[in-house]
Amino acid sequence: MTVVCPTVTAYDTHEYREQIERIQGFARRIHVDLMDGIFTEMASPPIDQLWLPEGIVGDVHLMYQRPVEVMSAVFALKPSLVIVQAEADDAEEAVVMLKQAGIKAGVAILADTEITSLGGIIEQADHVLIFSGHLGYHGGEADLGLLRKVAEVRERNATAELAWDGGINADNAAELITGGITVLNAGGFIQHAPVPEDAYAILESIIKDKQT
Template sequence: MAIVCPTVLAGEPHEFREQIERVAPFASRIQIDLMDGAFAPTKSVALDSIWWPEGLDVDIHLMYQEPERYLEKLVNLRPNMVIIHAEANVDLVKFATALHENNIKAGLAVLKDTQVKEVQHFLPNFDHLLIFSGDLGRFGGQVDMSLLEKVSEAKKIVPNIEVGWDGGINETNALDLSNGGVEVLNVGGYIQRASQPDKAYVTISSLIS
């Protein structure tokens, strides 16, 4: 069964707090997007500035060029999962192994132009594949349904890998993504910019339940 995972993407600490407080009352799992201004064109709040309420499962989506530099800080935060990009300057297997040694799940994100076959040898080391259909460092983007073929390609390599989607999810495409095999729908602007975020969350959740 697919789940809705609201995303938090903030440039300033006060924005981060507002976004966390906006979704924490109803979400059981969220994704925090972090950018270094190098891998992504924009810069988010610093890793040192993030926090979340106790009891919330948090995935950290790290859009950093050199994620290994931040491994110790990430481990100390004790998130549910850390997602790094296949396109970053990182030893993917070493990073995933270090997370697993600390009982943290490892996720691998791939940009639109990165094919599953390019990362097939690394996939067995990861718990989650994030199909990225958005614009780095920004809410929104467009859902490119042709990217759904990555779901079946990944499942052929690692049948039990969890597959998430990031970018452009709303009430017009959530069901198609779920039916296409996406298990974690990371929803940003549709929830964060809604006048009633809780109702936006319920709308998407009801569509895919």
């Protein structure tokens, strides 16, 4: 079943806490973006200053050029899933480390990255994220043409979760679900809503309508 995963993208610990508090009352699973300021334009706070809320499944998206260098700090957060960028310098090594640590390994693919260029990393992944947003920012537009990558991923990995990040809203969620997406990483649509829980409920209702 498709799930809604509210996204946290923050540039200081105060903003991080605000975004966590905005969603932790209703979210069952969250997606936290961590940025190094190298792979991305913006940087998030040091990892050792962050936390994942108890009782909620926590996914961590490492937008790092060299994720292996911070993996010990990430492990301390006790995430359920860690997603590394396929374009990172040591992505395959990072996936191996995650598997050895008993943590689910995800791979994120930028819009311009072709699946055929990625070697065997897709086959190793528990989760593949199709990225249609702006690195390190909430919002962006959902380029639904990227849904073609769903079939390309499935040719290599029949069991991985398929996630989408970038521009999810009430107008396109149904098409994403129909296109094969099983995790909706919704940032601005929820975080910037007057009542975030209502925005979350809208996406949940769309999932229910599509899957009943």
